[in-house]
Amino acid sequence: MNRTENGTPEMQKEQVYLLRLYIAAGEQNSKLARDNLDRICQEYLNGRCNIEEVDVLTDFESALADRVFVTPTLILVTPEPRVTVIGNLGDKERVMLALRLGGKYGS
Amino acid sequence: MMVKGEIQQLAKAASRISGFDEVMYGGLPEGRTTLIEGGPGTGKSIFGLEFLYRGALAGQAGIFIAFEERASAVRRNALTLGWDLVALEKAGKLAIIEARLDPATVVSGDFNLRALLAIIEGQSKAIGARRIVFDALDVLMRLFDNAARERREIHALHEWLLDHEMTAILTVKAAEGNSGHLSRYEFLEFMADCVIRLLQRPGEWVSTRELQIIKYRGSDFGRNAYPFVIEPDGISIIPISEFALQHQALGPHVSAGTRQLDAVLAGGFRRGSSILIVGASGTGKTTMANTFVRAACDRGEKVLYLGFEESEKAMVGAMLSPGIDLHPAIKAGLLKVITAMPEAHGTEKHLVRTFRTIGEFEPAHVVVDAISAFERMGSPRAAFEFAMRLAGWCKDRGITLVMTNQSSGGEGERVAISGLGISSIIDALVWLRFVEEDGKLKRKLLVIKSRGSNHSTQYHDFKITDHGVELPGETTPTGQDRPDRRGDE
Incomplete structure (x- = not known):
């Protein structure tokens, strides 16, 4: 089943997801989050995502501006509304639900 | 080297919060972490903020991390206390970090506080901060939702604070009596x-704020629950002595001045206790206080009278009309009247002067008329401090302290009765008031409390005659109503 066919066609076909992933370089959870996010992008968005990675250890100002206090933190910037997911994104269902990507709870 | 380190005095960071450094024997542990617990509205945030505010004014930069409140609310609340945080932020002496988490945040898998640490590391470097306050840390802790993770991360935060030698305050809401919270x-x-x-204790008449130091690793500290106030320009803790706060054994009875008064008070006042006589203007507070004064002097005991309302001459002269002649006692050196204008000096000067006089004169009793005038020393807080310190000083020395407080009547009555919030150390409280009865305005006396005695709980008629105060219907008739007068009538 191709989950990308769920939801509204415009959103699924044309919308590029802008995601910002806050990580702390060298940390295991950050690596896991990046891998998990990459997999979700490939599998469910056919790569239609623009992932901006921010290392809090070198850019704390951005973290402050986005009110990011834990790593890893994923922010869905567009499509609106904005969503924040914290953790290594290991619970795929929860991430999908948060990103409004359908899944077993539908969207 | 190690030995030297061990015997070295623990370094302390002065909070500059009025009275706090005294009970902390110098201040907060420098470069270490202090936890402040308390229920909602007990003053935790203000406490943390004042530590940073006073530090910033003294040139030490600090960071305030608000997990619950908006930064704008923090600034606004501070302004009500007259603290201009924006100016300090502009001067690079203070940074407020709003760390409220988006309530819609989704948790998926493990995480840590590295971002928060990176932010405070960056901010503290930027302004050279050595002081930091994490306000409402419990709100952050709720996010962890896993005991092991919570411990790991709070531990990491603590390690970071120690590594960076930050003098830190963590505030947490603690619901009293909630064992779940306590174990947390x-x-x-x-x-x-x-x-x-x-703590915020609901008192008999008005609730009292109290501060208690539970633990101080490597340092001694005052072990009482200290009363404090938050107005009008910050926290003020009353570092009164252990002795004064502990409700020590009551002293022997001392006559309140007449047999009738003693009957209503179930034996009179207690030596070394604090007594407050409250009432509107003209109800007879000064007359009642001087009834006590004359009886004491008649027994040969010394009384120091601190008058803040009128001159000695005016006060002594006015007492002649209810038949209380204080001249003989003054002449005999048993009564010393000192009058002062409250606005002439600040609290400290008044206290120093008063303490010196007490030390020199060594009175058995001190009368203060009226503590309501203390506000003219500058502020309600100054008044509170003066009254608390004087009461503590007198209690420590076994001196009876009789204070009067003028109430304005109406809504403010209960506040005045509580006596500037000093009710926690008042042993006996007498209320004089005017009551309309049969178309006439009558004076009434009510004993609101008298610790350790089975005092009357009724209103009594209270008359001021040309031969003293009378409580018609109370035991002995006038004339024989001064049990302690000895043969000099």
Whole structure:
């Protein structure tokens, strides 16, 4: 089943997801989050995502501006509304639900 | 080297919060973490903020991390206390970090506080901060939703604070009597070098704020629950002595001045206790106080009278109309009247002067007329401090302290009765008031409390005649109503 066919066609076909992933370089959870996010992008968005990675250890100002206090933190910037997911994104269902990507709870 | 380190005095960071450094024997543990627990509205945030505010004014930069409130609300609340945080932020002496988490945040998998640490590391470098306050840390802790993770992360935060030699305050909401909460913070209490608890006790007449130091690793500290106030320009803790606060054994009875008064008070006042006589203007507070004064002087006991309302001459002259002649006592050197204008000096000067006089004169009793005038020393807080310190000083020395307080009547009555919030150390409280009865305005006396005695709980008629105060219907008739007068009538 191709989950990308769920939801509204415009959103699924044309919308590029802008995601910002806050990580702390060298940390295991950050690596896991990046891998998990990459997999979700490939599998469910056919790569239609623009992932901006921010290392809090070198850019704390951005973290402050986005009110990011834990790593890893994923922010869905567009499509609106904005969503924040914290953790290594290991619970795929929860991430999908948060990103409004359908899944077993539908969207 | 190690030995030297061990015997070295623990370094302390002065909070500059009025009275606090005294009970902390110098201040907060420098470069270490202090936990402040308390229920909602007990003053935790203000406490943390004042520590940073006073520090910033003295040139030490600090960071305030608000997990619950908006930064704008923090600034606005501070302004009500007259603290201009924006100016300090502009001057690079203060940074407020709003760390409220988006309530819609989704948790998926493990995470840590590295981002928060990176932010405070960056901010503290930027302004050279050595002081930091984490306000409402419990809100952050709720996010962890896993005991092991919570411990791991709070531990990491603590390590970071120690590594950076930050003098830190963590505030947490603690619901009293909620054992779940307590076990939750046991870990924090163990970790912190100093633990302070803030309480708000509903009192008989007005609630009292109290501060208690639970633990201070490596340092001695005052072990009482200290009363404090938050107005009008910050926290003020009354570092009155252990002795004064502990309700020590009551002294022997001392006549309140007449047999009738003693009957109503179930034996009179107690030596070394604090007595407050409250009433509107003209109800007879000064007359009642001087009834006590004359009886004491008649027994040969020394009384120091501190008058803040009128001159000695005016006060002594006015007492002649209710038949209380104080001249003989003054002549005999048993009564010393000192009058002062409250606005002439600040609290400290008044206190120093008063303490010196007490030390020199060594009175058995001190009368203060009226503490309501203390506000003219500058502020309600100054008045509170003066009254509390004087009461503590007198209690320590076994001196009876009789204070009057003028109430304005109406809504403010109860506040005045509480006596500027000093009710926690008042042993006996007498209320004089005017009551309309049968178309006439009559004076009434009510004993609101008298510790350790089975006092009357009724209103009594209180008359001021040309031969003293009378409580018609009370025991002995006038004329024989001064039990302690000895043969000099």
